[in-house]
Amino acid sequence: MKTILICTDGSSFAESVYKYGAWFAIQLNAKLNVLFVTDIQSQKVSSTGNLSGSIGLGASENLLNELVNLEHEKAKLNNQRARLILQNASEALTSEGIKDFQLTNKTGFLVDCFHEFEENSDLIVLGKGGETADFGFGHLGANVDRIVRSSSKPCLVTPREFKTIERILIAYDGSLSGQKILQFLGDYPCFQNLEIHLLTVAKSNSDQTALARLNEAKQWLQRARFEPVCSLLEGEPEKAIVNYITQQDISLLLMGAYGHSRIRHLVIGSTTTQILQSSNIPVLVFR
Structure with a gap:
């Protein structure tokens, strides 16, 4: 085995994902690639549409400018969040004794970006739940279900706690x-x-x-x-x-x-x- 792909979203399952990924990397003498995908929808803001008739042309232009600025700010925050999540992954893997790993951030949708990286991976590691796991206890995250169903590679689905x-x-x-x-x-x-x-x-x-x-x-x-x-x-x-x-x-x-x-x-x-x-x-x- 050459490469293990870890999919992370920085949720409460992330620490367990890193530990299990590290355990398998050590046992199988494989390198790790950590993938975090910034959801493209999180960078979009609502459009003003054609509001000039109801709030006036000037007000509409001002609102549009504010929305554009807001979109830029959200993009900056998402970039900072991605850096923090991958930094945490780096620290977690290093503490487990892993030296050979790569950190990757993409913007889009995980289920779409995933297959680009799956092709060059031998094992996929991902948490059982995601960011909304606490609101759906006992249910699989939507991305987990879709990836496990579609992936041609072995998938390790991890719980919240490492054992x-x-x-x-x-x-x-x-x-x-x-x-x-x-x-x-x-x-x-x-x-x-x-x-x-x-x-x-x-x-x-x-x-x-x-x-x-x-x-x-x-x-x-x-x-x-x-x-x-x-x-x-x-x-x-x-x-x-x-x-x-x-x-x-x-x-x-x-x-x-x-x-x-x-x-x-x-x-x-x-x-x-x-x-x-x-x-x-x-x-x-x-x-």
């Missing part, structure tokens, strides 16, 4: 994304120092197909010199996974992204969305 990673849970379903998770772990021997849990959830704990998938994944990990703790649980995937995380004190979840149809997402959501919403640990999502 040292000691136990990793693989939610395995035998899919292509599940196989990518196994390959990811196999590519980086550093994870062998951690406790690895392998979990498959099925409608019945006697499901032979699910059991076969679990055994195949277990054997693959053993060949890669892991000794996973394996479990086959019966029930709804999101409930079983969340309960397992709590019971086993899991500190990082690896899972596939959005395995069902787009229509199902719109009607009843998905396991991925529900777990991202309810989880209080970082979730590394693979497509």
Whole structure:
């Protein structure tokens, strides 16, 4: 892995994002790129429109001049805010022992700017919520949901609080994304120092197909010199996974992204969305 992209907005999730980004950078020997996007809408002010008929031509011109000056002031404040946020990111990463990182500020919309940087990144790190997180507890930030759904790269979605990673849970379903998770772990021997849990959830704990998938994944990990703790649980995937995380004190979840149809997402959501919403640990999502 060469580059990890950290997306920040300076919110209460930012400190955790930096710490998790630093942890992965150290483990994977990767450099970091921190991206802060100044929302272009925050620099716009209301237009006077054609007000000359109601407030007079002179008054309209004066108001327009005031609005232009206000727009300039807002641009200055946004530039100062961007510098402060990136300075905080620099200090946070430096305190974590990171020396190789880049700070980038763009103006526009994150979901649009993101793909420009995603192409040259191997892992994306972003907070579960954003600036309005306190007003929507338990919900994903709009940018997070859109990025995780659209990104072709693994995305690490972090909670508000940092927790040292000691136990990793693989939610395995035998899919292509599940196989990518196994390959990811196999590519980086550093994870062998951690406790690895392998979990498959099925409608019945006697499901032979699910059991076969679990055994195949277990054997693959053993060949890669892991000794996973394996479990086959019966029930709804999101409930079983969340309960397992709590019971086993899991500190990082690896899972596939959005395995069902787009229509199902719109009607009843998905396991991925529900777990991202309810989880209080970082979730590394693979497509």
